[in-house]
Amino acid sequence: MNDFANEDALVLFSGGQDSTTCLYWAKKHFRNVYTLCFFYGQRHSLEVENAQRIAEMAQVPFQVLDAHIISQLAPNSLTDLSLEMDKEKPADSYPNTFVPGRNMLFLTCAAAIAYANNIRHLVTGVSQADYSGYPDCRDTFIRSLNVSLNLAMERQFIVHTPLMWRTKAQVWQLADELGVFDLIRTETLTCYNGIKAEGCGHCPACKLRNKGLEEYLSLKERDKG
Ligand code: ZN
Numbered sequence: 001m002n003d004f005a006n007e008d009a010l011v012l013f014s015g016g017q018d019s020t021t022c023l024y025w026a027k028k029h030f031r032n033v034y035t036l037c038f039f040y041g042q043r044h045s046l047e048v049e050n051a052q053r054i055a056e057m058a059q060v061p062f063q064v065l066d067a068h069i070i071s072q073l074a075p076n077s078l079t080d081l082s083l084e085m086d087k088e089k090p091a092d093s094y095p096n097t098f099v100p101g102r103n104m105l106f107l108t109c110a111a112a113i114a115y116a117n118n119i120r121h122l123v124t125g126v127s128q129a130d131y132s133g134y135p136d137c138r139d140t141f142i143r144s145l146n147v148s149l150n151l152a153m154e155r156q157f158i159v160h161t162p163l164m165w166r167t168k169a170q171v172w173q174l175a176d177e178l179g180v181f182d183l184i185r186t187e188t189l190t191c192y193n194g195i196k197a198e199g200c201g202h203c204p205a206c207k208l209r210n211k212g213l214e215e216y217l218s219l220k221e222r223d224k225g
Contacts (some may be wrong), residue, residue, distance in 0.1 A: 003015045003070070004029055004030055004032070004121060005031060006027070006114075007031060007120060007121060008030055008031055008032040008033070008034065008117075008118075008119045008120075008121065009026045009029075009030040009032075009033050009034070009121035009122070009160070010033075010034045010035070010036055010110055010113065010114045010122055010123070010125075011026050011033060011036070011060075011122075011123040012021050012036055012106055012107070012110050012116070012122070012123065012124045012125070013032070013035035013036060013037050013055065013062075014037060014047060014051055014180075015037070015047060015048075015050045015051030015052075015053075015054050015055075015173065015188060015189055016188050016189060017048075017171065017172075017175075017184055017188045017190045017209055018127070018163055018190075019051075019124075019125040019169060019177045020054055020124065020126030020175075020180075020183075020184050020187075020188045021162075021163065021171055021174055021178070021180070021184060022123050022124065022125040022162055022163065023035060023055075023058055023123075023186075024058070024178045024179075024180045025048055025123070025162045025174065025178060026068070026121075026160075026207040027060070028154070028178060029060065030084050031059065031123060032136055033058075033060045034060060034061050034117070034119065035051070035055045035062050035063065036063050036064075036065060036109075036110050036113060037051045037052070037055075037062065037063065037064045037205070038067040038070075038106055038109075039064050039065070039066055039067060039068070040062075040066075040067040040068050040069075040070040040071060041070075041071050045046060046096065046119060046189065046194045046196075047194070049206070050081045050187075050189045051189075052064075052208045053187075053189065054187055057111055057183070060087055061068075062172060063068075063113070065109055065113070066105070067105065068104070069105075070099055070101075070102060071102060071182065072111075073099075073100065074101075075097070076198070079134075085208050090115065094133070094134060094135075097162070098134050102135070103124070103134075103137065103141075104136055104141075105124060105134035107122065107124065107142075107145055107149070107159065108132070108145075108149065108152075109151045110124075110163075111123050111131075111152075111153060111155075111157055112153070113158065113178055115153050115155060118145050119215075120155065120156060120157055121157070121158050121160060122156060122157055122159045122160065122202045123159075123161075123162070123188065124142070124159065124161055124162045125159070125161075125162075125163050126161055126162040126163070127161070127164055127165070127166060127171075128136075128141065128164060128165070129164070129165050129167050129170075139161070139164050139165075139225055142159055142161055142164075143159075145157040145159070145160070162174070165214065167213035167215075168208055168211065168212020168213075168215070169210060169212045169213075169216040169219065170216075171212065172184075172212055172213055172216035172217075173216055173219075176220075185197065185213070190206065190209045191203055191205055191206050191209075192204065192205050192206075193206075198210065
């Protein structure tokens, strides 16, 4: 992975645990790192402000892109506050936190911005291990879109997904290896209810994050002893 030390990368960045881990991963592997944050009427407007604050701490440029079109495409509980958020995945469909087409749209926008800035590497924190099983977080989709982006823009983009095969506990481990465990634990915002760090504790995002953290901490404790 040191092959790209003289190249730049654009990180799709929300200021949550995953994309902040990706940001620091990218800072380690690329020359200049840029961040792109999407604003689309998330339940908590704090997300964008918090993302900007973390980008400032990491000393990387921060750009916000308006993506409100997302809320007009299909009903989802991330942008429609009148919908109650699914706590579990329904048997025959995706939870209503799934925003159809979101990652495809976001990666396409990111590629266009990368194109304009002569950046070849895109970094996204999607993962298919241990998550809600959204189809646009899967490795096959990302690879397929990577090919399509290259064809659409006549560039050789590389979409990096450092978290693809990591469980949440392993994402915490990566943060620790990158030396930003405390920063990610205390400064990132993953909670669907807009509460930083430990969060509200009962939304799906908090449960996943906190379960992974407990798992990682107990593994670490065990290895020590
Ligand atoms: Zn929460």
